[in-house]
Amino acid sequence: MHGAVSDKSDTKTESSAVPGDSSDTTRYDFMVVSNRLPVDRCAPGEPGDDGSGWRRSPGGLVTALAPMMTRTDGAWVGWHGAADETVEPFSHGGMDLVPVQLSSDDVELYYEGFSNATLWPLYHDVIAPPEFHRTWWDAYRTVNRRFADAVVRTADEGATVWVQDYQLQLVPRMLRQARPDLKIGFFNHIPFPPPEIFAQLPWRQAIIDGLLGADLVGFQRSSDAGNFMRSARRFLGASVKQQQVHVKDTEGDLTHIARAQAFPISIDVQHITELARKPEIIERARQIRQDLGNPKTILLGVDRLDYTKGIGHRLKAYEELLNEGHLKVGDATLIQVASPSRERVEQYRLLREEVEGTVGHINGTYDTIENTAVRYLHHSYPVEEMVALYLAADVMLVTALRDGMNLVAKEYVTARTNNDGALVLSEFAGAADQLKQALLMNPHDIDGLKDAVMRAVKMSPKESARRMRAMRKQILDHDVDHWSADFLNALNEKVIRDDS
Incomplete structure (x- = not known):
């Protein structure tokens, strides 16, 4: 890891060196903190079962951090996924895991409420209206304190702690107050809104103050870091110079310098590449095409079923292309994988009904006896099946209305080891900053989206190879x-103080 953290033998100790603590709990000098632990419960015989009752979770954050955690032998703090249940610390897949307990009320108020019905829509440009409830905010503060306390108990003197994502934005300040010896990082995996939108949040000052407890606050895009620093200046009156925020105590004395920078997240390239070259996965991709009637063009969308992903815009554009005769069922098929998401939140229930209604309408209108217009799959799939789908698809459609990064776009490109295929990518996804050779478009512009899809369908092998090779x-x-x-x-x- 290029010297970023110490070797395995040094990262955890049986120590009582923690300030104010004399217990012999295992201490770690590198810790990751996220809402969820990187494991899910599984029944015996289920895919991924290793006999422990747990399997590694899918998803971008786990994909990003699990390889590092197994190398460093650090600890991961998070909720284990079951409400009203106490689980003791345990190890899985080379990682030490420190569970945080959540009650049913915590899940409803802190997670489904404040995190996903207040912050998520607010941070995604209010595509859906955020709700502001004081009881949700109270629960958010309480649960953030619980996560911070778990770190305080188990972090060694001078440990590095890396806090992840929007559910835990108060944790950095809580850690700094309790353990000023810690080196604290925070990474926000979703967008950070401009001050004009962030201004709506009644607790905007507390959130900014919470994040400024970190030494380094990371974002997907430079524009997100800029939005954060503008909010720090506007709502806290913070002194912001270049990428540095000078954080002061109530007496006006400088306590530390918090930096805000962009660090675009990526994927486990080696793993995806190895899977894409496996004969059995290549054969599975061939079988997928055959099962669909070997159409000339397979278009693919892979998303969580979320209103930020632009699934409705994608379906509208596809239906219009069928109606206008630019695409024809039999020659083209759209596979839409929509993995279940936050199904107890009302906005998500309504979205599922809307998407399934639209798919039913398109298929009822355009299906033939032999072929279907949209193959809609409301499931989650293992990575092996996803790579087979990437190989089977001629065109990948990423039409997010707002997305921190979108790792699916990067996975698709990585899987195309022959440098074929085409990526249609929303300019509102963070991946657009890196994948500039994709066919970039504004998903709100349905005509522009249709044009991008048809350019992808008709793209010459030479142009496809040039674009894919660069990406x-x-x-x-x-x-x-x-x-x-x-x-x-x-x-x-070492931070160089900029007083210029």
Whole structure:
């Protein structure tokens, strides 16, 4: 990891060196903190079962951090996924895991409420209206304190702590107050809104103050870091110079310098590449095409079922292309994978009904006896099946209305080891900053989206190879190891105070 963290033998100790604590609990000098632990419960015999009752979770954050955690032998703090249940610390897949307990009320108020019905829509440009409830905010503060306390108990003297994502924005300040010896990093995996939108949040000052407890606050895009620094200046009156925020105590004395920078997250390139070259996965991709009637063009969308992903815009554009005769069922098929998401939140229930209604309408209108217009799959799939789908698809559609990064776009490009295929990518996804050779478009512009889809369908092999080769090089040079090393090296840099 390029010297970003110490070797395995040094990262955990049986120690009582923690300030104010004399217990012999295992201490770690590198810790990751996120809402969820990187494991899910599984029944015996289920895919991924290793006999422990747990399997590694899918998803971008786990993909990004698990390889690093197994190398460093650090600890991961998070909720284990079941409400009203106490689980003791345990190890899985080379990682020590420190569970945080959540009650049913915590899940409803802190997670489904404040995190996903207040912050998520607010941070995604209020595509859906955020709700502001004081009881949700109270629960958010309480649960953030619980996560911070778990770190305080188990972090060694001078430990590095890397807090992840919007559910835990108060944790950095809580850690700094309790343990000023810690080196604290925070990474926000979703967008950070401009001050004009962030201004709506009644607790905007507390959130900014919470984040400024970190030594380094990371974002997906430079524009997100800029939005954060503008909010720090506007709502806290913070002194912001270049990428540095001078954080002061109530007496006006400088306590530390918090930096805000962009660190675009990436994927485990080696793993995706190895899967894409496996004969059985290549054969599975061939079978997928055959099962669909071997159409000339397979278009693919892979998303969580979320209103930020632009699934409705994608379906509208596709239906219009069918109606206008630019695409024809039999020649073209759209596979839409929509993995279940936050199904107890009302906005998500309504979205599922809307998407399934639209798919039913398109198929009812355009299906033939032999062929279907949209193959809609409301499931989650293992990575092996996803790579087979990437190989089967001629065109990948990423039409997010707002997305921190979108790792699916990077996975698709990485899987195309023959440098074929085409990526249609929303300019509102963070990946657009790196994958400039994709067919970039504004998903709100349905005509523009249709034009991009048809350009992808008709793209010559020579142009496809040129674009894909450039995108693959970018991702291969900036994989997940590069992301984590960049962040941790920056966190451990000596800060030069800029008083100019």
